[in-house]
Amino acid sequence: MRPGYALTRRLFIAFRLPASVVEALAIWQHDTIAHVSNLRLTAPAQWHVTAVFLGSTPSGEVQAVTALTRHAVRNARCPRFRVDRYHETARVGMLTLREELVGDDHYAGRASELTGHLMVALEASGRYVREHRAWRPHVTIARFRTPPRLRLEPPPVSPFAPTDVVLYESVPAPSGSTYTVLDAFPFRDART
Numbered sequence: 001m002r003p004g005y006a007l008t009r010r011l012f013i014a015f016r017l018p019a020s021v022v023e024a025l026a027i028w029q030h031d032t033i034a035h036v037s038n039l040r041l042t043a044p045a046q047w048h049v050t051a052v053f054l055g056s057t058p059s060g061e062v063q064a065v066t067a068l069t070r071h072a073v074r075n076a077r078c079p080r081f082r083v084d085r086y087h088e089t090a091r092v093g094m095l096t097l098r099e100e101l102v103g104d105d106h107y108a109g110r111a112s113e114l115t116g117h118l119m120v121a122l123e124a125s126g127r128y129v130r131e132h133r134a135w136r137p138h139v140t141i142a143r144f145r146t147p148p149r150l151r152l153e154p155p156p157v158s159p160f161a162p163t164d165v166v167l168y169e170s171v172p173a174p175s176g177s178t179y180t181v182l183d184a185f186p187f188r189d190a191r192t
Helices: 019-032 059-074 110-124
Strands: 008-016 049-058 081-088 092-099 138-143 164-171 178-185
Touching: 008 059, 019 138, 049 059, 049 110, 059 110, 059 164, 059 178, 092 110
Parallel strands: none
Antiparallel strands: 008 049, 008 164, 081 092, 092 138, 164 178
C-alpha cells in the first residue's frame, strides 16, 4: 500500500452554505452559546447541511459516487432554506431548517427531492444503506456529552439558497473532524 493511501474514505454529500449565512450564524453562535460551559462549538468552516452520509467508502468507489452526485445535481433545482429553530439531541445542538417555496413551485421540497434521488441512486448501486429516520435538514452548531437544554431564539437569517452540493471527505481527529472538499456541483438554476 502506498504511503498516505487509504483503503476506505469517510464520505458525505452536503449542501454548502453561502458565506453571508455562515457569517450571520457565527455571530449568533458567539453571542448566544459561546459562554455556555460543557459545549464544544463547531467551527464555521465545518457548517453544512448533510444530504447523505455515506460513511466508510472504498477509495475505488469515490469516482462512482462523484458521477452519481454530479448527475443528480445536474437534474435538480436549487432549493431555498429558512432557519427554523434551535434543537438539541442527546449529543448535538443544531439549527433546523425548513424548505421555502421557490419561484412558481407548488410545494417546498427541492432539497428533499434531491436528497431522495441521491439516496435511491446510491442505495441501488450498493454504496449506501438508508437510515430508518426521516431526513431533517440542519446545521450542527455545538456538540456536548449532556444536553444543556437551552431554549434559544434562532438567528434572524433571511431565506437562502445553498451555493452548491459538495462531496466531502471527513477525517476524524480528537479535536473534531476535518472536512475536505473532494468535488463541488453547482445547480444549473442557481439564481432562481
